[in-house]
Amino acid sequence: MTREIKFRVFSKIQDKNVYCKWDHFFDRKSSENFEENDLMQYTGLKDKNDKEIYEGDIMYVQGVGNRPVIFRNGAFGFDNEPFMEYMCEDMETNIVWEILGNIHENSELLK
Secondary structure, eight states: OOOOOOEEEEETTTTEEEEEOHHHHTOTTOOOOGGGEEEEEEEEEEOTTSOEEETTEEEEETTTEEEEOEEETTEEEEEETTEEEEOOTTHHHHSOEEEEEETTTOGGGGO
C-alpha cells in the first residue's frame, strides 16, 4: 500500500494550521520561512471519524489516554513511557483512536 505524502504547516505568524502540498512548501520562491512554521507530515492513517492523522495531533488512544503523534526512528507513533507505541494500519481496526486536537492549538489536552 502506498500513502500520499502530505504536510500540514502550523504558521506561527498566522497562528493556525495551513494545509499544502509538499512541493509548494519547499518551493524556493515561497515566502514561507522554516523558522516561522512547524512542518507536520501525514501518517497515512485515519482516526475513528475518518479524519487524517498528522504528526503533532493529540490522540485519545484506547487503553493509553491522550498522546501526541510523533515521528521517531523512521516511524509514526506515540510515547507510552517507557517505550514507543508505533502506529500501523492494522491498529486502525484493533484499537479505538480519535483526534482531539493538536499540540499547537490544544496543548492543554496533554495535562
